[in-house]
Amino acid sequence: MARYLDVHPHDPQPRTVAQVVALLREGAVVAYPTDSMYALGTRVENPDGLERIRRIRHLDDKHHFTLVCADFAQLGQLVHLDNSAFRAIKAATPGPYTFILQATPEVPRRLAHPKKRSVGVRIPDHPVAQAILRELGEPLLSSSLVVPGAEWPMTEGWQIKEELDAVLDAVVDAGDCGTEPTTVVDWTSGTPEVVRSGAGDPDRF
Incomplete structure (x- = not known):
C-alpha cells in the first residue's frame, strides 16, 4: 500500500519532503509532481526501482529514462554539452523540457540508450520536485x-493512489499539475531536433 503525502504546491513542508527522501533512500518508487505532469521516480542507484517503473508503464529496454536534476551544475555532470547546447539549455531551464544528450561516464550503462549511449535530462520548475x-x-x-x-494522464494524487496503490510506495500530492508532458529535444546529432512538442515552447529550438 502506498503512503499518501499531502504537500503544499508552492511552499512544501520540510518534514514531508524529508519523509519522501527517506523513502527514496530505502528503495522506494514514488509518484511526484513536476511542472508538466506527475512522474514516477526512484534513485538512480536502484535497479529494482527502474524495473518496477518499466513494469508499471510497460516499457521496453529502448525507452529513454530521464535523469531529473536540481540544477544545471548537476545536469552538466551527466551529459556532454558543447557551447551551443550549453547556452540554449541553460536559458531554457528550469522548465518543462527534456533534453536527450550523450551520457558521460557518470551515468550507469543500464540507464543510457544501449546503442547511442544517450540519456534524457531535465530540470523541473516545480517547488515540490525541487x-x-x-x-x-x-x-x-x-x-x-x-x-x-x-x-489521459492522472492529475490528482488521490486518483494516483487509488489506481496504483499496490505498485507504488508513496504518492506525493501537490494538486493538479497538468496533463501535458515535457517538450523533448534531441541534441545527440549536435543540433537540436524537437521530437515531441509538449508543455515547453518548442519554437526556441
Missing part, C-alpha cells in the same frame, strides 16, 4: 506517469 531533489542531493531516475491504455 525540494525533493535538493534534499536528496542527487538526480532522480524518472519517467512520466502515463498508465498504459489510459486516455
Whole structure:
C-alpha cells in the first residue's frame, strides 16, 4: 500500500519532503509532481526501482529514462554539452523540457540508450520536485506517469493512489499539475531536433 503525502504546491513542508527522501533512500518508487505532469521516480542507484517503473508503464529496454536534476551544475555532470547546447539549455531551464544528450561516464550503462549511449535530462520548475531533489542531493531516475491504455494522464494524487496503490510506495500530492508532458529535444546529432512538442515552447529550438 502506498503512503499518501499531502504537500503544499508552492511552499512544501520540510518534514514531508524529508519523509519522501527517506523513502527514496530505502528503495522506494514514488509518484511526484513536476511542472508538466506527475512522474514516477526512484534513485538512480536502484535497479529494482527502474524495473518496477518499466513494469508499471510497460516499457521496453529502448525507452529513454530521464535523469531529473536540481540544477544545471548537476545536469552538466551527466551529459556532454558543447557551447551551443550549453547556452540554449541553460536559458531554457528550469522548465518543462527534456533534453536527450550523450551520457558521460557518470551515468550507469543500464540507464543510457544501449546503442547511442544517450540519456534524457531535465530540470523541473516545480517547488515540490525541487525540494525533493535538493534534499536528496542527487538526480532522480524518472519517467512520466502515463498508465498504459489510459486516455489521459492522472492529475490528482488521490486518483494516483487509488489506481496504483499496490505498485507504488508513496504518492506525493501537490494538486493538479497538468496533463501535458515535457517538450523533448534531441541534441545527440549536435543540433537540436524537437521530437515531441509538449508543455515547453518548442519554437526556441
